[in-house]
Amino acid sequence: MFLGTYAPKLDEKGRIILPAKFWDELSSGVVLTRGQERCVYVFSSATFQQQLEHLRNAPLTNKAGRDYLRLFLSGASDEVPDKQRRVTIPPMLREYAGLDRELTVIGAGNRAEIWSTEAWNAYYAEKEEAFANTEEEVIPGIF
Template sequence: MLLGTYTPKLDDKGRIILPAKFRAELAGGVVLTRGQEHCIYVFSAATFLQQLEKLRSAPLTSKQGREFQRFFLSGASEQEPDSQHRVTIPQVLRDYAGLDRELTVIGAGDRAEIWATEAWNTYYAEREEAFAATEEEVIPGLF
């Protein structure tokens, strides 16, 4: 499970060192791709295959499904972390997420998300109070 918040730096070659607490789960390979809210999703190879199976179940006649698949899969990059636990974020994904040197990486359970730190701070500040004030069941059966 991927949990927590980390602030690694993007190096000059577009690489990021995976947070130490994520390494065991991501050691078998990762897939980076476009995520919602202009972040980058980081899946273990196994979890990405599960997501891919779910995507394949969408009917080909669904325009929204086809569009989602195009964006989600066309930006995907399969990688093996190097001996220093680094992965390279392709330029197309860095551009999509507006990444510069300062990054925030959050664990989101079955995936990690890479954000430009400024974008994460803005997102967090705008939504923190709404989260704290949640009074209804947002995810059925959770709370």
């Protein structure tokens, strides 16, 4: 499970050092892909396969499903971290998410997310007040 917030740096070769707490789950391979709100999703290879199985069940007759699947999978890149826990973020994904040297990596349950620090701070500032003042059930069965 991915939890927490981290502030690694992107090196000159487009690599990031994965947070040590994520290493056990990601050491055998990761899949990076486009995420919502212009971040990069980071899945373990096994979790990505599970996500792919769910996506395969979408009916081909559903245009929104086809569109989502195309964008999600065309941006996917499978990577193997090196011995220093570094993984290369492909240029296309760095551009998509507006990544530069300053990054924020958050745990999001079954995945990690890589954000430009500027984008994360703006997102957090916009959403935190509503989160703090939530008075009704947002996700069925939670709280």
